Amino acid sequence: MIFAGLPLAQLTALFFAVGFGVLVLYILKLRRRVAAVPFSPIWERILRDKEATTLFSKLKRLLSLLLQLALLALLVLALGDPRAAESLLAGRTVVVLVDASASMQSTDVSPNRLAVAKDEARKLVRGLGGADRMLVAQMDAMVTPLGPLTSDTSVLERELDGIHATDTRADFPRALRFATDVLRGYDRGEIIVVSDGALGEASDASGPVHLGSATLSYVKVGKDAKNVGITQFSVRRYPLDKSRYEVMLELTNTGPDVEDVELQLVGDGALVDLTKLRLRPGERLPRFYPQLSGASRTLEATITRTDGTRDDLPADDHAYALLPERRRAKVLVVTEGDTYLDAALLLDGYLDVTDVAPRGYAVAIAKGDWDAVIFDRVTPAEMPKTNSLYLDPRGPGAPVKVDRELKQPGFDKIERRHPAVRFLALDDVNIALGHKLVPEAGDKVLGAADGGASPILVAGARGGHKFVAMGFDVRDSDLPLRVAWPLFVLDCVDWFTNEDAQYLSSLRTGEVWRLPVGASVSQASVKRPDGVMQSVPVHEGRAVLLGEQSGFYDLIIAGGETTTFAANLLDASESSIAPQDQVVVGGKQASAVEGFHAGVRREIWIYLLLAAALLSALEWATYHRRVTV
């Protein structure tokens, strides 16, 4: 205990000086009002009875004096502004990372881990020293500081109230890098992680995280690990029979006990399948449902314990998926006749293909609402206002400039991630003659010859419409003889119609989603699974948002056009909810939290004054009730 106000010597002198005054006032007799009585012996008689308690009266008087001295002591102490010694230590700078990942929704502690974590963080806030400063950040897929560095505990406690759980995994390295950035330049920096410890390695693409001079402390939250979760869930229609679809999912028992669960598969609210499963501790159980049929658009997988109880983490007991819409794509083929092309298009029964000669193109393009146009050795004067595939384009109407001739070009370089060429074996395609294509800015080179210097397959978009241009005639190559040919054509059509064979039936929470909304769209909003509308920014024709909740989302763009998509946690590491006793960063183990004592920063003088006021009230009450007189 130290005195931040008047020094102890002065306080002592003050106490004795004023205390002496109080004593003198007590020694001096109280000047009383004078009143006459007709016959004092009667008074004498009753006062004589009272004198029997003189000793008690004296004690009461002594008590009153002691009360006054206690009152004085409290006031003098208040002038001294006493503080706990810890409160005057050099200030610490503390970054509290509160884990808000999916595993923190576990209910093994009441009401859940996140609430307990917030309580623990609140204790830390209340234990801040007078010169300490703190920043509270929510750690999930992102790290979100909830306010600036401050020593205002009320602000910090309000910030803690704003922390909410998300269905994402915690990006621990990112959070640590953020914390070290905040603490850079401070002598007594401290990072406190309030979490269940399921944080993974403190290392990312930039390498392991170095904490510098900052110390790392860990507050453990959670106790149990009973959980069965859906860790994989994917649905897709068959590329060649879009009336059927298949479902793949994986269940994982991350708990220590054998678990009997019931797996429900619900399509558009109707039960599709119900299976009882038994999972051993740590078992990952994949399930595959082939050849499912139906008009379902949404699918939801749910697991429940057969005994009716819930496991500790309900967040991973559900998974959601959205089937691609079954739609017959209308394809216009402008060709003088190409058997290879027709054969390839025949493979997809959901394509409505119309062949037209080049001279009938103008009429046909004006008549129909085409999803894609394939130009086979034909190049229109201008690009159609729809998606288009150019096979050996020529002339000024081509989306890309056709440059010099290439003899025996090959696919030396392939952009394998693009949906039009993904999983295609084009490396050894033999081409007799081709032309170099000159892509424009923003176009994607899907295949290039001459070691990558001469693009021969380019994809891009013009006026919001996609195109793919192939710089050679397939008849001048052995490509039509390969399996890659029909797949390439169909992949292109699927890409045009957004019916990607690799269609993601659900997005992964914790990632930044870039959802296509069209190049002309500047504003979009999202209706989240919890029903909250959220405005999202649009960048280069894509709405960008960080996925935090699993479930079905509605993406609404200007004009009211709505697109639904699903999002899932599907993270085995988050489903492993066993709390970790230790957190290790850079080989160093996080220590327990020290130096946060509730009440350290409290200004004791306020309480002393309150006590003095209380004593005064007590004295007043007892005096007027004639207890102490």
Place this chain on the structure above:
Amino acid sequence: MGLIDILPWRREKAVAVTRDEDLFDDEFQRKLDYLALVSRRVFAGRLRAERRTKKSGSGVEFADHREYQPGDDFRYLDWNAYQRFDRLLVRLFEEEEDLAIYFILDTSSSMGFGQGEKLRYAKKLCAALAYVGLANLDRVSIVTTSDRVLERMAETRGKARIFKAFRFLSSIEAGGKTDLEDAMKTFVAQHKRRGLAVLVSDLYDPGGFERGINVLRYNKFDPFVVHVVDPAEARPRLHGDLLVYDCETGDEREVTVTAKLLQRFAEAQAHYLEQVERYCSTHQVPYVRASVDVAFDEMILRVFRRGGFLR
């Protein structure tokens, strides 16, 4: 006691000066004509009046016989007794004479305490009772006392002398200490003729009210106690830390007055009144408590009659 506290100007005047006023009206006076004071004992009078005396004389009520002595009036010889006992006996008759009634009015400071209600009430009582006495041809005398005999209205008789009594009473003011014993000793020494001694007092005697009454009893007066009380004195309007002083003796006492203490005081006051009444009844001294909050007419016409003080 602090120096300041003993300064005389710190004390308010505790004793009121009683105002002169008509002691009672004509209507009340007419009612008093029908009353008479009751004496339980028979005293020797001087003049013929309406009271029996021990002296045998020319009254009509037989008293006793005695042996005939030469010179006695033959008319009073009891011939029937001579025939039966063969002795000459003279019949004696009680003489009817006047009665000496002394009104001893306590005029100490306590009687004038506050608004002086007790002294005013006591004066009225004395006046009324004196009128009753005068109307019955008794010899009425009024004496004022404190710790001694202060003033004295000489014995007088006849209704016409009531105005003398009024004047005497009107001139009385409260003051001085109470010492009934000394005062009564002086009184009995000054008044050889025994009679009815009506003590009108609040009996606030530090030395003990019994002593004064006993002096009267022991000197063969027939004491009547009219105990003047003011109920307001049992409920003093006091509160807080006080220095109370006796309005007569000046004795001081520090006291913190609480509701509880006031309750105890009221009980002590009631106990004191009971103590007085019990003493009087034990020693066969007629006692009437004259409370100032009882209407004066009712006190005279009903309370005193009911108490056997008037008939």
